Amino acid sequence: MNEVRIPNNKEISIVKSKINQRFNNQQDQTSCVLCGKELKNQSKSFHKSHTVPFFCLENIKGLYKKNYNVLKAEYVGLRTPFSDKEYVGTNKAGVFYSICSKCDQEKFKIYESEKALLTMKPEEIVDSLALKIYLNELFNSRLRSFKNTLNHSELTDDQIIVSFFDSIGNTEEPTVEVDIRDFQENLDFAKRSFENGYGNYKIIYHNILDYTVPIAAQVSIPISHNVDFTKLQNVNVLNHKTLEDLLICIFPLKNKSVITVFYKTGDRLMKKYAKQFQKLSEEEKLREIFYLLIRYKASNYFFSPLIKDVLVDENIRGVCSIEDTAVKLGNFIMNLANFEDQNWKQNLPSILSEEYSIQRLLQKKSSEK
Numbered sequence: 001m002n003e004v005r006i007p008n009n010k011e012i013s014i015v016k017s018k019i020n021q022r023f024n025n026q027q028d029q030t031s032c033v034l035c036g037k038e039l040k041n042q043s044k045s046f047h048k049s050h051t052v053p054f055f056c057l058e059n060i061k062g063l064y065k066k067n068y069n070v071l072k073a074e075y076v077g078l079r080t081p082f083s084d085k086e087y088v089g090t091n092k093a094g095v096f097y098s099i100c101s102k103c104d105q106e107k108f109k110i111y112e113s114e115k116a117l118l119t120m121k122p123e124e125i126v127d128s129l130a131l132k133i134y135l136n137e138l139f140n141s142r143l144r145s146f147k148n149t150l151n152h153s154e155l156t157d158d159q160i161i162v163s164f165f166d167s168i169g170n171t172e173e174p175t176v177e178v179d180i181r182d183f184q185e186n187l188d189f190a191k192r193s194f195e196n197g198y199g200n201y202k203i204i205y206h207n208i209l210d211y212t213v214p215i216a217a218q219v220s221i222p223i224s225h226n227v228d229f230t231k232l233q234n235v236n237v238l239n240h241k242t243l244e245d246l247l248i249c250i251f252p253l254k255n256k257s258v259i260t261v262f263y264k265t266g267d268r269l270m271k272k273y274a275k276q277f278q279k280l281s282e283e284e285k286l287r288e289i290f291y292l293l294i295r296y297k298a299s300n301y302f303f304s305p306l307i308k309d310v311l312v313d314e315n316i317r318g319v320c321s322i323e324d325t326a327v328k329l330g331n332f333i334m335n336l337a338n339f340e341d342q343n344w345k346q347n348l349p350s351i352l353s354e355e356y357s358i359q360r361l362l363q364k365k366s367s368e369k
């Protein structure tokens with residue numbers, strides 16, 4: 001029997017950088033996604049957009065692996081030799097390139113400051129928030145789709161690396177295509193709402209907390225189950241319907257935090273979810289919002305390194321391990337989500353509560369010295 005040789009990190013990272021290089025040279029998207037202005041072929045560059053505003057990330061960064069970084073959402077997930085680094089500098093966290101600088105200026109500057117987030121009504125900025133979220137989700141899905149369709153054997157002679165990337169491509173490809181379709185639709189909706197000032201979103205939660213939470217997020221979350229675990233929709237590959245999602249923004253500021261949760265007006269299932277959510281106590285709502293992130297989102301939000309020891313909590317790991325994957329066995333479809341232990345949610349450390357604020361964590365750290 002041949003011995004299986006696991007490729008080393010250096011070999012893997014060479015292939016990854018080749019993949020990124022190919023993506024940078026692609027010609028599928030060369031103009032601003034919002035206004036259509038040609039950029040790439042006129043030697044202009046895309047604007048460097050941050051999913052979560054840069055100044056929010058600065059408020060949660062901490063010393064990790066000898067530098068000031070934030071932890072990626074992937075930190076709590078399963079890691080393999082093929083995984084990317086679990087941390088990133090604030091300058092590179094959640095960065096994407098799909099619009100021009102003028103669009104960035106016109107559409108996102110209104111909320112991207114501490115003062116604006118603290119003083120503006122959520123109704124005034126939901127269009128902008130949603131627009132940014134879907135731009136980013138669409139960019140990420142297109143990047144994944146591009147990677148999946150590459151011929152990896154052109155990039156390396158290492159068969160293990162080739163088959164690893166090929167197998168990711170094969171499992172992901174059907175979902176990625178559906179994601180691209182859904183995110184494009186949602187982006188068009190957000191764009192119309194923004195341009196007409198409709199504010200076509202229902203806000204189910206908006207709160208300014210008097211402390212800095214150790215998480216930064218601005219994401220769309222496709223929810224499969226209600227607060228009480230009853231089924232809302234199939235979010236697995238076997239479903240071809242457009243998914244309804246909840247939009248979650250968590251903005252850590254210097255001494256405060258702004259959290260806003262909303263959904264597209266008319267989304268029937270999210271309305272059902274909102275009904276149960278509203279019945280929760282203030283404390284339970286914060287726990288639920290944290291749960292939604294780790295339950296449904298494996299990437300695209302950030303933790304402070306100050307919270308890293310809490311993230312190894314077994315309930316967090318449990319919730320993270322649940323996927324909305326369905327296995328078809330003849331006529332029978334088994335949803336892996338049915339194996340979720342409901343106590344995990346109940347027992348989660350409530351990371352958005354004051355107990356885990358940056359202020360408290362720093363206090364605790366200095367008293368340990």
Ligand SMILES: [Zn+2]
Pocket residue numbers: 032033034035036037099100101102103104
């Ligand atoms: Zn533009």
